[in-house]
Amino acid sequence: MSTAPLRVAVAGASGRMGRMLIEAVQAADDCVLAGALDIPGSPALGHDATAWLGQTSGVVITADLDQGLSGAEVLIDFTRPEGTLAHLAACRRLGVKLVIGTTGFTEAHKAEIAAAAQHTAVVMAPNMSVGVNVVLRLLDMAARALNQGYDIEVIEAHHRHKVDAPSGTALAMGEVVAAALGRDLKDCAVYGREGHTGARDPSTIGFATVRGGDIVGDHTVLFAGIGERIEISHKASSRVGYAQGSLRAARFLRGHASGLFGMTEVLGL
Numbered sequence: 001m002s003t004a005p006l007r008v009a010v011a012g013a014s015g016r017m018g019r020m021l022i023e024a025v026q027a028a029d030d031c032v033l034a035g036a037l038d039i040p041g042s043p044a045l046g047h048d049a050t051a052w053l054g055q056t057s058g059v060v061i062t063a064d065l066d067q068g069l070s071g072a073e074v075l076i077d078f079t080r081p082e083g084t085l086a087h088l089a090a091c092r093r094l095g096v097k098l099v100i101g102t103t104g105f106t107e108a109h110k111a112e113i114a115a116a117a118q119h120t121a122v123v124m125a126p127n128m129s130v131g132v133n134v135v136l137r138l139l140d141m142a143a144r145a146l147n148q149g150y151d152i153e154v155i156e157a158h159h160r161h162k163v164d165a166p167s168g169t170a171l172a173m174g175e176v177v178a179a180a181l182g183r184d185l186k187d188c189a190v191y192g193r194e195g196h197t198g199a200r201d202p203s204t205i206g207f208a209t210v211r212g213g214d215i216v217g218d219h220t221v222l223f224a225g226i227g228e229r230i231e232i233s234h235k236a237s238s239r240v241g242y243a244q245g246s247l248r249a250a251r252f253l254r255g256h257a258s259g260l261f262g263m264t265e266v267l268g269l
């Protein structure tokens with residue numbers, strides 16, 4: 001029995017992730033590019049979505065959401081929170097499912113996404129790579145085992161263009177560790193230090209952010225004890241893992257009409 005190809009639209013089509021996603025959709029036997037969106041005023045509007053690959057897909061990048069989504073089953077969105085929320089409303093109206101990779105959402109944004117997911121299926125994750133999602137499981141195990149006598153710090157590094165800090169992945173790592181220790185990250189996170197800070201409060205989880213050059217994405221959780229340190233790290237050397245994880249999420253959505261899912265469900269972790 002043959003299954004029709006999954007019709008995928010990509011938002012932020014001229015962005016770093018948008019381009020990576022378009023290339024991944026084009027290379028996938030079971031997917032077809034069905035739409036490409038970008039922000040009004042983008043110089044990419046009106047161009048073929050694969051022109052930068054030297055190809056012609058017949059899909060033109062548009063800022064018209066109805067036009068960009070009309071042929072799609074699922075939209076993959078790596079843009080900015082305000083863009084994602086506008087795309088979410090259009091997806092809900094048009095019955096299009098949504099994979100959200102964008103980071104930097106407020107709690108109110110997240111509530112809006114959860115409400116919309118009651119009507120159309122959504123996968124949302126701050127990091128789509130298999131490796132990072134396995135690391136999140138390892139962190140749960142490590143934090144439970146190292147629950148006394150270890151100071152916990154999350155260190156992340158990204159490229160100079162990144163606009164949110166700490167990264168969504170670093171925050172997710174902090175949340176996993178805090179939950180494993182029976183803490184709420186909102187109460188124990190320390191985002192940067194300066195001046196006379198006093199001695200470290202052992203109940204805190206610290207965050208340190210580095211921005212520079214073309215670093216794709218490095219994350220380390222440090223458990224610093226007396227006489228030893230444990231570091232659990234993930235280093236991305238390419239965005240390909242984020243794109244392949246997003247396609248797995250898009251395929252997963254075929255089996256779901258509504259609901260909010262994460263990569264734990266997609267990957268069966």
Ligand SMILES: NC(=O)C1=CN([C@@H]2O[C@H](COP(=O)(O)OP(=O)(O)OC[C@H]3O[C@@H](n4cnc5c(N)ncnc54)[C@H](OP(=O)(O)O)[C@@H]3O)[C@@H](O)[C@H]2O)C=CC1
Pocket residue numbers: 011012013014015016017018038039040042043078079080082083084100101102103104125126127128129168242
């Ligand atoms: N979950 C994951 O695995 C990953 C998540 N990310 C997240 O994805 C997001 C995008 O990252 P990246 O591709 O590097 O960013 P880029 O800036 O390279 O791309 C963003 C794209 O979205 C467009 N855009 C910006 N604002 C809006 C808006 N309001 N409405 C519609 N489109 C908009 C941009 O257009 P223009 O350039 O003209 O402004 C651009 O085309 C970030 O939040 C990042 O943290 C990134 C990698 C992995």
Ligand SMILES: O=C(O)C1=N[C@H](C(=O)O)C[C@H](O)C1
Pocket residue numbers: 103126127158162166167168169170216217218
């Ligand atoms: O902006 C990026 O590049 C990335 N953003 C995500 C995040 O904020 O965690 C995922 C990845 O680290 C790359």
